[in-house]
Amino acid sequence: MNAQQIFHEASEIFFVHYHNKPYTLFHAALFRRKAAAGQIPRYLQFAFIATAVRFSSQLQWKQRKQSTIDSYAQASWEMIMSSPDGLGDSSDVSVIQALALLAIIDATAGRRRAAWVKIGMAVRVSQDLRMMEEPAGTGSSEDVLLEREERRGLFWSLFLLDRFVCCSFRRPPAIKVKDCRLYLPVDRGLGEAEAPLMLGELLDETVRGRPGQVVGLSGLSVGFAALLGRTIDCMMNREERAIEPWKETSDYSSIRTSLEALKQMADSHSPDEPSDTDGTSHLVLSLTLYHLTHCILSHPFLLGVKRQMYQATPTAWIEAQIASCWSHALDLTTLVVDAKAAGYMLAPSFYSYCVLVAGTVHALLLHGEDRPASDRASKYLKTSFEYLSEISEMWQNSYIMSDALRFFTNRCVRYSGILLGPSSLFQTLTQTDISVLRCVLDYWAMMDPRNPISDLNSINIDCFADSPNKRGDADAPSSSLSPDDTTTVVGSESPSKNENQTVDPTVLVDFPLSISSPVNSDTGGQEFHKWDWDNELGSI
Incomplete structure (x- = not known):
């Protein structure tokens, strides 16, 4: 099998399992037209193949999937940096597309600084091409229209990616809402009396309710991502004393109001046909971001930090926020798990972070006095x-999050009483406690195999006797979870493995990609979790 055949099979995998779920980095028809004409740069082909390998369900990839991904990704990056066309002054967006794909690969493999650099480069090149503004010119040919549509989807995908990786302490996003003067996607043709919305207009309650204003599900997911970023800034990065959050004029209350307004819009945009997987993926993302934002907005730890800034916080208000947080955590876990079970591909590793945040809330409620709860x-x-165990077949950082959640759950015997009790108890948290509580809410930290919780786990600083201090322990946390609730990843490569041990892309022709589901085989007694992509997609 030659390189072009590999690229062709990678294309099939990519557009089935990754495209528009939720990143719309390409226009499918335009991409296929360019591919047929030989107009896809080699560095983009390699980044494309590296992404597609992750979603191949062939058993022969099991033991070498990450090293294969890294090989193609490294080759792509070297081509970008060495080629005059890579970072030249061309108006072509191929380098932005490649950088975005490579950033995701680096981030989920624990190479955070490399990912941060690539995201920054992709954003800067897009800004240099003024992709955050409506394009000038009046061309109406099919190619011009397709390129405009591709650029629109690409820019808003960068916005989503930028907001996701900035779910962290002290990590500001590169794209500001006020700089976005590009219309949001509408997902359908507009009538004579209809007009698209810009992001600032969608977030402005005086504008978004006007008759004739149209936004699609993909546009709403951008709006929810913007509110998530605003919440991260409010709850995790703003230390100054602001208007009391329980007052209607506070930023806290304003975010909640905007969340509910966008939620009503999302409910009215539900796809008409179950087969509309693209529409459903954006609806699932919108609802996931809605619940996640509420969880962060009302998380007991972050509320505890805020309570230290005010002399008196109404007890009834705090109780209502914690109840709201748990309600949204329940809905978030149900949504993500049910969507996967229904066959809707939850492609971004960001969903693992969402499950982690909800899991911390479940863990805190584990030791309450309410037995049914x-x-x-x-x-x-x-x-x-x-x-997290199942999704780790695709994303390495999922079992990092699983380990962190298990460690956190063991310590919740202590944390529950402090975070769910009177404000004065918050001061009894140690610096180690604060590090743990911050880490499990920090997506950027959870991309790092050597995160603070991993360091604590390695020296067995957890004070509970039955704390599992090694990945793959069969012991469950000290809670009411069943003993068989383990998170063992079979066939995955350790993130601490030497990153230079990669495979030369030239030898990969012996292992063609395939979107066919894996078949049962003799694995020497070792059972692999088989992620049956095609059957899941065919079940809807």
Whole structure:
């Protein structure tokens, strides 16, 4: 099989399993036309193949999937940096597309600084091409229209990626909402009296309700991502004392109001046909971001930090926020797990972070005095572990998150009483406690195999006797979870493995990609989790 055949099979995998779920980095018809004409740069082909390999379900990739991904990704990056066309002054967006794909690969493999650099480069090149503004000119040929549509999807995909990786302490996004003067996607043709919205207009309550204003599900997902970024800034990065959050004029209350307004819009945009997987993927993303933002907005730890800034916080308000947080955590876990079970591909590793955040809330409620609530939290926490274990076949950082959640769950015997009790108890948290509590809410930290929780785990600083301090322990956390709730990843490569041990892309022709589901085979007694992509997609 030659290189072009590999690229062709990678294209089939990519557009089935990754495209528009939710990143719309390409226009499918335009991409295929360019591919047929030989107009796809080699560095983009390699980044494309590196991404597609992750979604191949062939058993022969099991033991070498990450090294194969890294080989193609490294070759792509070297071509970009060495080729005069890579970072030249061309108006072509291929380098932005490649950088975005490579950034995702680096981030999920634990190479955070490399990912941060590539995301920054992709954003800067897009800004240099003024992709954050409506394009000038009046051309109406098919190619011009397709290129405009591709650029629109590409820029907003960069916005999503930028907001996702900035779910962290002290990590500001590169794209500002006020700089976005590009219309949001509408997902359909517009009528004579209809007009698209810009992001700032969608977030402005005086504008978004006007008759004739249209936004699609993909545009709404951008709006929810913007509100998530605003919430991260409010709850995780703003230390100054602001208007009391329980007051209607506060930023806290304003975010909640905007969330509910966009939620109503999302509910009215549900896809008409179950076969509309693209529309459903954006609806699932929108609802996931809605629940995640509420979880962060009302998380007991982050509320505890805020309570230290005010002399008196109404007890009834705090209780209402914690109840709201748990309600959204339950809905978030249910949504993500049910969407996967229904066959909707949850492609971004960001969903693992969403499950982690919800899982921390379940863990905190595990040791409360309400026994039925504790039992319910136990079931949802077990479901969270199972999801992270299954999705780790695709994303390395999922089992990092699983380890972190398990460690956190063990310590919640202590944390529950402090975070769910009177404000004065918050001061009893140690610096180690603060590090743990911050880490499990920090997506950027959870991309790092050597995160603070991993360091604590390695020296067994956890004070509970039955704490599992090694990945793959069969012991469950000290909670009501069942003993068989383990998170063992079979066939995955350790993130601490030497990153230079990669495979030369030239030898990969012996292992063609395939979108066919894996078949049963003799694995020497070792059972592999088989992610049956095609059957899942065919079940809807």
